[in-house]
Amino acid sequence: MSKIEALSRYNLIINRVRKSPATLKEIREYLQRESEIQGYNFDVSDRTFKRDLNDIWSLYKIEIGYDSSRRVYQINLEESPDLNSRMLEAFDTLNALNVASGFSEYVYFESRKPQGTENFHGLLHAIKNTQLIIFSYLKYWTGTVSIRKVLPYALKEFKGRWYLIAKDENDGWTKTFGLDRIADLEITKKKFVNRNKFNVAELFEECFGIINPIEGEAENVVLSFDADQGKYIKSFPLHRSQRILVDSNEELRISLHVYVTHDLVMEVLSYGCRVRVIAPERLRKEVLANYEKAALFYK
Secondary structure (H helix, E strand, C coil): CCHHHHHHHHHHHHHHHHHCCECHHHHHHHHHHHHHHHCCCCCCCHHHHHHHHHHHHHHHCCCEEEECCCCEEEECCCCCHHHHHHHHHHHHHHHHHHHCCCHHHCCCCCCCCCCCHHHHHHHHHHHHCCEEEEEEEECCCCCCEEEEEEEEEEEEEECCEEEEEEEECCCCCEEEEEHHHEEEEEEEEEECCCCCCCCHHHHCCCCCCCCCCCCCCCEEEEEEEEHHHHHHHHHCCCCCCCEEEEECCCEEEEEEEECCCHHHHHHHHCCHHHEEEEECHHHHHHHHHHHHHHHHCCC
């Protein structure tokens, strides 16, 4: 059996159970039909199928589990739905590029690439094994470089950039560090205990972006978009707390329950005249102040 044949079979199995949970018989029937169409032999024994599921997990980190009550196989998204969804997106892209010849003529990638990803693997290792790390960190605002000794908890993505969530041993605060500003990473042998079972998802549950305020509370933010922009906001929500208040030919009005931070202000400003802040008042004033300041540059 060729490697191409095996990889193609993995792809077919994933595609079949993504459509709907399926019995082993239904999966085999699907593989048989594809064998006739593609000219390969995708038939599998029980033993080979189980090995395929292990290989799919190893290669793509896509878990296909068995529901004994219904006797079907299905993709498990419950434990980490966000991560698994992104893995499936990556699988779709990789699979499409693998089967397309000369794809560079048709596929154009973003020229801007996130920096600092060379430390991704090392940081994941330190997080998983609860090892203290040391690195040099550049502050963009001051241009200064400092040595940080931190307890790494997780990695978080925001707008194409990656951030390390870690506890700074110097002051005990949990902070975010941009991977593009981390250099000279050292993974020490010193282990730490996550005594409070730090939960990053819980920490950022009411945050937009990567800023988590030390003080204050999340607020109800109400935004009114014009109808055309509203279509994009409905298809790609700003935050998991997003709720639709008004959906008409004139506007899409939504509410978010989040902290009012710099990240949120910058997001609102990015929509220009397509959005209007309804509440809270302090967010209205801050957005307006930014517009007034920007207008001075054009005088």
